[in-house]
Amino acid sequence: MTVIDTTPVVPVQTRSERPWSFDPEDFERPTGREVNWKLSDLRRLAPLLVDEETEAGERSLDYDTGDAEARGLLVESTGHDAAPRGEIFQPEDLASAIAWKRCANALHVRLPEGQAVEAPVVVRIAGRGADVHGNAHIVIEAMPGSQGTVVLSHEGSAAYAQNVEILVRPGARLEVVSVQDWEDDAVHAAAHQAVVEQGGFLRHIVASFGGGVVRVNPSVRLAGEHAEGELFGLSFADAGQHLESQVYLHHEGVSTKGDVLYKGALQGEGARSVWIGDVLIGSGATGTDSYEKNQNLVLTDGTRADSIPNLEIETGDIAGAGHASATGRFDDEQLFYLQSRGIEEEEARRLVVIGFLMEIVQKVGVPEVEERLAAAIEEELRRGASLAPASRAGA
Structure with a gap:
């Protein structure tokens, strides 16, 4: 007699309980029913879910580190066991596990102990073609007091x-x-995993404009006492684009502070954005102060913005915690105010969008990067100038 197991399969919902492995064989190919894949574009992400050697190997993309080597900011990292690679990184999905396996050597940027590195380290990564499959592991290490x-x-x-x-x-x-x-x-899936030790501070910013499918998922552990983390994001999705971020902030240490703010704009038929924000305040994270928010501005009909904030609290001894999410079209009162002062409707809409998104841009603090992001916003608005304004909010 055949015995059928009728025990219901309960999918993993809690962010901290997701399985991880360095071996791609431990992950089943996603079907779209999994909590971390159900809103993703699996059809276009398919090339990143195949575990096979590529012809170009690790040199499938060009990396330009500028003068970082001359400044002594690059460290040789050869082999999977080269410390500190793998110190805190744990692949949580198939694409990440394949990238770990297929990229033996890491790009390791290190800020020297006790030093303030004035000029930013800029790593330019250029793809050689949409048919070229590349994998990478990058280590960014800020030594004590740097x-x-x-x-x-x-x-x-x-x-x-x-x-x-x-x-x-x-x-x-x-x-x-x-x-x-x-x-x-282009198709890009990235897993950013970070740890902030005692008294440390991390500001992590994701800015997505181009690409067919872009999935950048930051995960930050505030492990040490008085550790702080700011996670900011900006996206501008055009017709047919899928821009996604699944954000995880884990408060582990005492008196940690976290701030999450992601903003997105959408225009054109089929433009899609996905934001999932998970904040976990652990049982030992007393004195935590944490807040997360996602806002999306819909510029035309035919778009879709998914926004899902989640908050888990395992201790009652906290300074504060909260979350918020909003998706909508232009604020009619803002437009009326600007038009009543002689500004044409098209220019008024442009000013509203720029004001909405520049809050994130201005948090970068690097003038040349801020100028580039501001120019990218202007270019997106020029592309969408011929599109009709939205008559209702996306959902």
């Missing part, structure tokens, strides 16, 4: 799976900015 900014700038075309491991040592202050300005046929 201070500086690292910018990851993506352009060109590629099918690119990327792991970024961020280590903020005691008392360090680090800013990481990841700019996705790919061509429209």
